Amino acid sequence: MIHAENLTKRFKETLAVDDLSLDVAEGEVFGFLGPNGAGKTTTVRMLASLIAPTQGTAKVAGFILGRQDTDIRRTVGVLTETPGMYDNLSAEYNLRIFAELCEVKDVPGQIEKYLKMLGLWERRFDAAGTFSKGMKQKLAIARALLHEPRILFLDEPTAGLDPESAHLVREFIIELKKQGRTIFLCTHNLDEADHLCDRVGVFKTRLLVVDTPAKLRSSVFGRKVIFHLRVADDGMAEYVRKLAFVRDVKVVENKLVITLDDPEKCNPEVTRVLVAAGADIQFVGELRHSLEDVYLQLVKSA
Amino acid sequence: MNKIKTIIRKEWAEVFRNRMVIFTVAFLPLLMTAIPLGIIYSTRGTVSGTSNAINNQLPSGVTQSMCPSGLSGSDCFQVFMVSEFMMLFMLVPVAIPVTIAAYSIVGEKTTRSLEPLLATPITTAELLIGKCLAAVIPAILATYAAFGIFALGSWMIVANKVLLSALLDARWLIAIFLVGPLLALLAVVFSLMISSRVNDPRVAEQISMIIILPVLGGFFGQVAGLFVLNKQIISIVAVVMLALDVLMVYLATRVFQREQILTRWK
Ligand SMILES: Nc1ncnc2c1ncn2[C@@H]1O[C@H](COP(=O)(O)OP(=O)(O)OP(=O)(O)O)[C@@H](O)[C@H]1O
Ligand SMILES: [Mg+2]
Numbered sequence: 082m083i084h085a086e087n088l089t090k091r092f093k094e095t096l097a098v099d100d101l102s103l104d105v106a107e108g109e110v111f112g113f114l115g116p117n118g119a120g121k122t123t124t125v126r127m128l129a130s131l132i133a134p135t136q137g138t139a140k141v142a143g144f145i146l147g148r149q150d151t152d153i154r155r156t157v158g159v160l161t162e163t164p165g166m167y168d169n170l171s172a173e174y175n176l177r178i179f180a181e182l183c184e185v186k187d188v189p190g191q192i193e194k195y196l197k198m199l200g201l202w203e204r205r206f207d208a209a210g211t212f213s214k215g216m217k218q219k220l221a222i223a224r225a226l227l228h229e230p231r232i233l234f235l236d237e238p239t240a241g242l243d244p245e246s247a248h249l250v251r252e253f254i255i256e257l258k259k260q261g262r263t264i265f266l267c268t269h270n271l272d273e274a275d276h277l278c279d280r281v282g283v284f285k286t287r288l289l290v291v292d293t294p295a296k297l298r299s300s301v302f303g304r305k306v307i308f309h310l311r312v313a314d315d316g317m318a319e320y321v322r323k324l325a326f327v328r329d330v331k332v333v334e335n336k337l338v339i340t341l342d343d344p345e346k347c348n349p350e351v352t353r354v355l356v357a358a359g360a361d362i363q364f365v366g367e368l369r370h371s372l373e374d375v376y377l378q379l380v381k382s383a
Numbered sequence: 384m385n386k387i388k389t390i391i392r393k394e395w396a397e398v399f400r401n402r403m404v405i406f407t408v409a410f411l412p413l414l415m416t417a418i419p420l421g422i423i424y425s426t427r428g429t430v431s432g433t434s435n436a437i438n439n440q441l442p443s444g445v446t447q448s449m450c451p452s453g454l455s456g457s458d459c460f461q462v463f464m465v466s467e468f469m470m471l472f473m474l475v476p477v478a479i480p481v482t483i484a485a486y487s488i489v490g491e492k493t494t495r496s497l498e499p500l501l502a503t504p505i506t507t508a509e510l511l512i513g514k515c516l517a518a519v520i521p522a523i524l525a526t527y528a529a530f531g532i533f534a535l536g537s538w539m540i541v542a543n544k545v546l547l548s549a550l551l552d553a554r555w556l557i558a559i560f561l562v563g564p565l566l567a568l569l570a571v572v573f574s575l576m577i578s579s580r581v582n583d584p585r586v587a588e589q590i591s592m593i594i595i596l597p598v599l600g601g602f603f604g605q606v607a608g609l610f611v612l613n614k615q616i617i618s619i620v621a622v623v624m625l626a627l628d629v630l631m632v633y634l635a636t637r638v639f640q641r642e643q644i645l646t647r648w649k
Contacts, residue, residue, distance in 0.1 A: 131498065131501055131502055131645055132642045133642055154504045161502065166494065167393070167496055168494050169396075169397055170393075170397065174396065178393045181385065181389040182386055182389055182500070182503040183503050
C-alpha cells in the first residue's frame with residue numbers, strides 16, 4: 082500500500098528525513114516512532130503529497146508520488162499534528178467543507194455517521210473553537226475519515242487526550258483496522274504502539290529498525306526468564322551458566338535472571354539442572370521488556 | 384468548480400464574522416456615495432448666468448472633455464466637482480478585497496487550518512482562485528451597488544437631462560465596470576502576497592493598503608489641477624491595470640506553490 086524508496090527531505094541546512102525506504106502492507110497498522118524532531122511529521126507530509134521529497138520516490142495506493150498527487154490525496158486521510166479547525170464555524174460546517182472538498186457523495190450522511198461514532202453529534206452546531214482539545218482531536222479524526230480513505234495517516238492521534246478519550250481513539254483505530262484500512266501511526270506512546278501496531282519502525286532522521294514489537298524486544302534484549310528460588314547464590318548461577326544455550330545469568334536477590342533465545346524449549350532443562358543442584362524453585366516467569374525499554378535503547382545508541 | 388464554490392462559501396462564512404471586514408464592505412461604499420451626492424445636492428442650480436466667470440476658473444480642458452455644449456457654467460462646475468471624486472470612489476474596489484484577503488489568509492494561519500485543507504484533493508489553483516474570488520466578488524458588488532445608489536441619487540436630484548448624462552458619462556462607466564474589477568484583482572493578489580508573510584491581519588491590511596497610494600495620488604493630482612480625468616486617461620489606466628493584473632497573477636502562480644503555502648505561510 083505504501084512503498085517508499087530512498088525518500089530524503091532537506092530544509093535548507095536541516096536534513097529532516099534521510100534515505101527512508103519502507104513498505105507498509107495493505108491492512109497493516111504501522112507504528113512510526115521517534116523522538117521530537119525525528120522527521121515523522123515530515124515523512125507523513127511527503128507520503129500524503131503535501132510536500133515534495135528532495136530525493137527518492139514513493140508509491141501510495143499504487144499512485145506515484147509527484148505525478149498522481151491528486152489521486153493520492155483522494156485515497157488517503159490525514160490527521161494532521163494540529164487539528165486546524167475553523168474555530169468560528171460549527172463542527173458540522175467544518176466537516177461539510179472537507180466532505181465537499183474530498184468529493185464525498187453523501188455529505189450529510191457521512192457527517193452524521195462519524196459525528197455519532199465519535200460522540201460529537203449533540204454538539205454539532207457549536208463552534209469548533211468552543212471545543213476542548215480532545216473534542217477537537219476527535220473532530221479532526223472524523224474529518225480525516227469522511228471520504229472513507231483506504232490509507233490513514235494519523236500524526237499523534239492520542240496526544241493530549243485524557244485516558245478515557247485516548248482509549249476511545251485506540252478502540253476506534255482497532256475498528257478501522259478491522260475494516261481493512263492501512264494505518265500509518267506516528268506516536269510517542271509506546272504502549273499504544275505495542276498494543277495497536279503490527280509492525281513498528283524506530284526513526285531518527287534515518288530508519289533505525291523495523292519489526293514486530295515482539296521481535297524487536299527479543300532482538301534488542303534477548304528473552305529473559307526469571308527463576309524465583311528460596312535461596313539464590315552464585316553457586317546456583319554457575320550450574321546454569323554451564324548449559325550451552327544460556328547466554329547470561331545474573332543473581333538478583335533470590336532470583337536468577339537468565340537470558341536465552343528459546344525459553345519454551347530450554348526452561349525444562351534449566352529446571353532439571355536447578356532441582357538437581359538442590360534449589361527450591363518457587364515460581365518461574367518471563368521478564369518482559371516494555372517497548373519503551375527497546376525504544377530507549379535504540380534511540381540512545383543511534 | 385464545486386471546490387471553488389466551497390472555498391468561497393467558507394471564506395464568507397468566516398470573514399464576514401469580523402467587524403472590521405463588515406465595516407469596510409458596508410461603510411466605505413456608503414461614504415464614497417454620500418460625498419459626491421452631497422456635492423451635487425448642495426451646489427444644485429445655484430449661480431446661474433455667470434457661466435463664463437466660473438468656466439474661467441476651471442482647469443483648462445475641463446470644459447471640452449466633460450461639459451457638453453448647452454450646460455451652464457454652474458452645471459459644468461458640478462460635473463467637474465463630482466468627477467474629482469471618481470478617484471476616491473475607486474477606493475471601494477481596492478480597500479474591500481485587501482481587508483477580506485488579509486483576514487482570510489492570516490485567519491488560516493492562526494487556526495493552522497491550511498494543512499488539512501491542502502491534504503484534500505483540491506488543486507492549488509482552485510484554492511487560490513476561491514480565495515481571490517471570495518475577496519473580489521464582494522468588492523465588485525459593493526462598487527456596483529454604490530454606483531447604483533449614486534446614479535439613482537443624481538437622477539433624483541438633477542432635473543436637467545443633459546447635466547445628468549454629463550455627470551454619469553462614459554468615464555464613470557469605464558471606471559466602474561472596467562477599472563474597478565481590475566483594481567480589485569490587483570489589490571487581492573497584492574494582499575495575498577503580503578498576508579502570506581505576516582501574522583497579524585491588521586498589519587497585513589495596513590501594508591497592503593500601500594496599493595491605495597496611487598489612487599490617492601491620482602486624486603490629489605487631479606484636485607491640484609495636474610491633469611484632467613478624461614476618457615483617454617481612464618482608458619489608458621484601464622490598459623495599464625490589465626497589464627499589471629496579468630503580471631501579478633503570473634507572479635502569484637510562481638510564488639504560491641502547495642509546499643510554499645504549507646511551509647512558508649507562518
Ligand atoms: N518547514 C520546515 N522548514 C524547516 N525545517 C523544518 C520544517 N519542517 C520541519 N523541519 C525540521 O525538520 C525536522 C523534523 O521535523 P518533524 O516535524 O518532521 O519532526 P517530528 O518527528 O514530527 O517531531 P515531533 O515528534 O516533535 O512532532 C526538525 O528538525 C524540524 O525543525
Ligand atoms: Mg510531528
